[in-house]
Structure formats: C-alpha cells, structure tokens
Amino acid sequence: MEGIISQPEIRVHYIKGNNIVDIFIKIKSDQSMESSRVLATNIKSKLEVTPQIHQVRVFLDLNS
Numbered sequence: 001m002e003g004i005i006s007q008p009e010i011r012v013h014y015i016k017g018n019n020i021v022d023i024f025i026k027i028k029s030d031q032s033m034e035s036s037r038v039l040a041t042n043i044k045s046k047l048e049v050t051p052q053i054h055q056v057r058v059f060l061d062l063n064s
Helices: 033-048
Strands: 009-015 018-026 055-061
Touching: 018 033, 033 055
Parallel strands: 018 055
Antiparallel strands: 009 018
C-alpha cells in the first residue's frame, strides 16, 4: 500500500467472546493527514465485513 513504510503490525485480542484486531501502521512523514485517514478507513472497512472480526482499531505512527 502506498504511503506505508514497513509491514503493519497486527495484534488480535479475544475478549469476552469477541475478536478485536489492532493494526499499527508506520506512515511516511510526507503523507498528508487526509490520505492517512483514507488509508485507515479503507483498511478498517475491509476487515469489519468479516463476521469473525467484531472490532478493528487502526493506529497510525506519523513520526516515522
């Protein structure tokens, strides 16, 4: 994906019967906030349609 520095780190938590997916992404420093927001929204929406995933949280590291 464009604008990402390295492979995303993914953590899956199983809490009270729910699968929660945390995704940590390092973003290029020259990427705009709008394109970073669009990237996070796209990733989240693609994963949330999976019935086994109950919640997706995307964390952007903009300090890279």
